[in-house]
Amino acid sequence: MKLAFIGIGNVGFALANNLQKRGHKIIVAHNDSNNKTVKEALMKNNGFSTTKVQEAINNSEAVFLAVPFFAAEELLKPLKFNGKPLIDCTNPVGKGISHGLESEISGAEKIQEWANDAKVVKAYTIYGFENLINSSFSNYNVKPVMLIAGNFKASKSLVSALNEDLGFMTLDTGNLDQSLHLEHMTLLWVKMVRRDGHHPNFTWAYLEKQQ
Template structure:
């Protein structure tokens, strides 16, 4: 699959690097090929290609958004996605690790407003980048779960396939409005790890009792 990444920091690189190892073609979507983030990503994985954002979108099968949330409006509003899947990996984090939109609406729904002709799927936000770098937990038979939310079933199926490649079990939690609850799960993880000193090497799992 041809995958474009808008944003190639810790989260973006972890996902892009692992997906490239699984045989996917990765393009960094950036209008400044000499930016620090592009150079650092290319140094770590020279197989990545780089194209201007709109051109990268045009040539991709699916697009990942892994930017600081406060940049999303300016980045997305002028782009044409032509009904492609846009995977929202961003989180609106406010002061004191609070929800940056006061829990009135999810960040993913705002992303959908700004990227009107994309099919937005929320994913890869409930953990820090450490568990996107390495999703293996060999001491358990269960795989870590990656929860997704979105309004388009075909788009969610695309993301589910990538989850499998990355070593996650997918749990579809519903439509895009459910992203608000996933963003609160993100805040829980971030407060535990970044603020309270818990180690980052843990994930959530989905255990289902058969009745």
């Protein structure tokens, strides 16, 4: 599958690098050839191709958005997605590790508003990038769960297939407004790790009893 990445920092690179290893073609989308993050990503993996953002969208089957949330509006509004899946990996983290939209609406719903012809799926936000580099927990006979949310069934099915490649079990939490609660899970993880010193090598799992 051809996958475009808008943003190739810690989160974007971890996802792109692992997906390339599993046979996907990665297009790094950028409009600045001198971008430091893009240069660093290409030094670490010269198998990525690069092109302008709109061209990358046009030539891909799905697009990952992994830029700082508060840079997304200006970036997204001029772009045309023509109904393609847009995988929202952003987090609206505000001052003091708070919800940057005051929990009134999810960041993913704002992403859908700004990219109104895309089919947005929230994913890859409830853990830090460390668990996207390596999702394996060999001491347990269970996969970590990746919680997703979105309004479009086909786009969520595509993300579920990518999750399988990345070593995650998928749990579809429902429509895109559920992203607000996923973003609060992000804040829980970030406060534990980045603020309070818990090690980052942990994830959530989904355990279901037989009926």
